[in-house]
Amino acid sequence: MASVESRVTRRNGRGTKVYDVRFRDPDGRQRKKTFAKKGDADRFAATVEADKLRGQYVDHSDRTTVAEYARAWAAARPHRPTTARRVSSLIETHIAGTRLGDRRLSAVRPSEVQTWASDRAHVLAPSTLRNLVSLLRSIYASAVLDRLAASSPVVRVALPRHERARVVPLTVAQVQALADAMPARNRAMVLTQAGLGLRIGELLSLRLEDVDFLRRTVRVEWQIAPGSKMRSEPKTPRSRRTLPLPQVVADALAAHIHQFPPGADGSLFTTTTGAVYRHDYYGSMILASAVERAGLPAGTTSHDLRHHFASVLLAAGESVVAVAERLGHENAALVLSTYGHLMPDSEERTRRAIDEAWCAITVPSEQAASG
Template sequence: MTKPRRRQAGEGGISEYPTKSGVRYLIKYGYTREDGSRGTVLKRGFPTRKAAAEELRARLTSVDRGSHVAPNRVTVDEHFTVWLAGLRKQPSTVASYSKNVRLHVVPYLGALRLDQLTGSRLTRLYRQLESEGRADGSGGLSPRTVRYIHTIVHSGLSAAVRDGLVAQNAADKADPPSAKAAASPEMQFWTAPELRAFLEHRRRVNDELLPAWHLISYTGMRRGEALALRWGDVDLDAARLSVRRGVTVVKNKGQGQQVLVGITKTPHSRRTVDLDANTVAMLRAYKAARGLISLSLARDDALILGDVDGRVRHPERFSRRWDTAVRQAMGASSDIELPKIRLHDLRHTHATLLLASNVPVKVVSERLGHANATITLGTYAHVMPGMQAEAAAKFGALMTEGAS
């Protein structure tokens, strides 16, 4: 009968030790650190020798495969602080991530070691945020916000896995609000007569921002893209403009607000948008009027929608000006009852009217700067039923032509 092979040095071992609750088991094994020196891990608390043996086998396998995670005491707070400081994203995105981590992650999980995070712990956090997560104590966060926080946590923990701080991403096993529950609020949009009525009202009251409302509604540009547009980005002879930059607001705790102009967030957002004759005429007249105020306001490097001093407008104040304009138009229109919409809904209005007029989805997608037409289809599915009915009728007519 052969004797059982003794464990070699470094292969690890199992020992038992007494506790008030009875016998418990510990495992001990060695590994090689990144600098070549040897380290030892001791892990206690296993209720049975079998459980300890299973864990030891798993740990030794990870050592053999080079996927072993060296013991560390890095906390959630410490890791996310370092991760956010080195994040290569737009300043507004980093500020948003930092705010959500500071308000909604660190107070609940910050003191935990990274290896103490589990999917269940994260799921419990998400449920707590939905019921009482508002920083002002007035209730819970929306499913959309909580899902966004989950996205941030998942990204941060992925970095921890890459850095060898943990073996797996606990967020993979968490249960955040579903995509359906976190869907955007139902969009609103105006019909063509409603948009015409609004623009006509703003023309009658001599709204200084009428060119802005016209430009956004006729091109489908985002708010920040329109505010960053310069005269050099527009070719009035060719009737087109180039979207290259965007304006964002960055809010960092203790630093106030910053309004920044930078390149658009994605390559797809950088695009060329063709202009109709009406918009070209409006821009020519507006540029001439700006030049009468100051020649500097009509130079190629001047912001088209800047204030009278040529400075970039604050995006949030710009949106408040829109809200005021809509309220005034709603109260003044007697022929058409205007529904209240957000400034971003002008972009939705532009897309919806084009799609309802049978403009190809790919063309609309390119005007909006979507990554692909699938995004456009998913966003504006509300337009499709009527278009499909029309397509069915047209196909039916083709099949009955010439039939006896």
């Protein structure tokens, strides 16, 4: 139990009475806090014992900063290498590199978090800022569990309004124009990504053994992460999937394999030296140049070929669940939020649904009036 003891301190020849609260923290370490008034000491003693019983004790003498704890939190997370690099970059640049990062973890107030978020809004895109605030929220949730903060100050953070632009998918004619504008060695890559809906990392890692021309399927087993030339596990467990092989893709791959034999490890798409492509070289150099030559909208990337794939399936009446599986998404929610406006005949279905619902009321009313 916490105890309160009085003593006299002397300064400049004068004696002053103070009150020491002695207690043990949840780890059994002896602690002391001094007060000038007995009432304050008594209240603290009662509060600290109650906090220990409720499991809400916080060591306010701990000097750990937000940046220090954030680094330790990130190091303990089971992040994939690419995720770990991204999280580390966010922490070092936008937390450790700001005034918030130097603040004591337990002393940060919600108003300070709001000031920090408003400052970051000047240098970050709205979507990146939301990810950053979510990261800080997770860090503080862990700090609360570790009893290094009484509560999280990352609450009710006002962020700039962000309206995500609606996806305008490439047409078949535009995809064909892009393929025609590519160097011969890369032409099949456009048709393969557009016809299978692959992520760029999945496209670059595709091997001959992943393609079953007889059963007309393609197995997605690996990806090549940004900044790497080595195969690694796919983004999520759902990313491992078997895809139907359309004839247009089968023909493009067969022609490609005949003209450009696979690499020593079976890689279908390789450079002239036999190496697999890096994300940045393929996307920023080869594909970007072809986009300009084909006259496609500025900003078109390889990801637009995934959008094209999804839009074609939805227009053909494929279910949202099936499209999510083909894309390797964890659930269909992302498909609905991204491509819901592309669902076929949605406007006509809306009109028909409302008219049919009201028809059941208006018809009897008209009959009663005529009677």
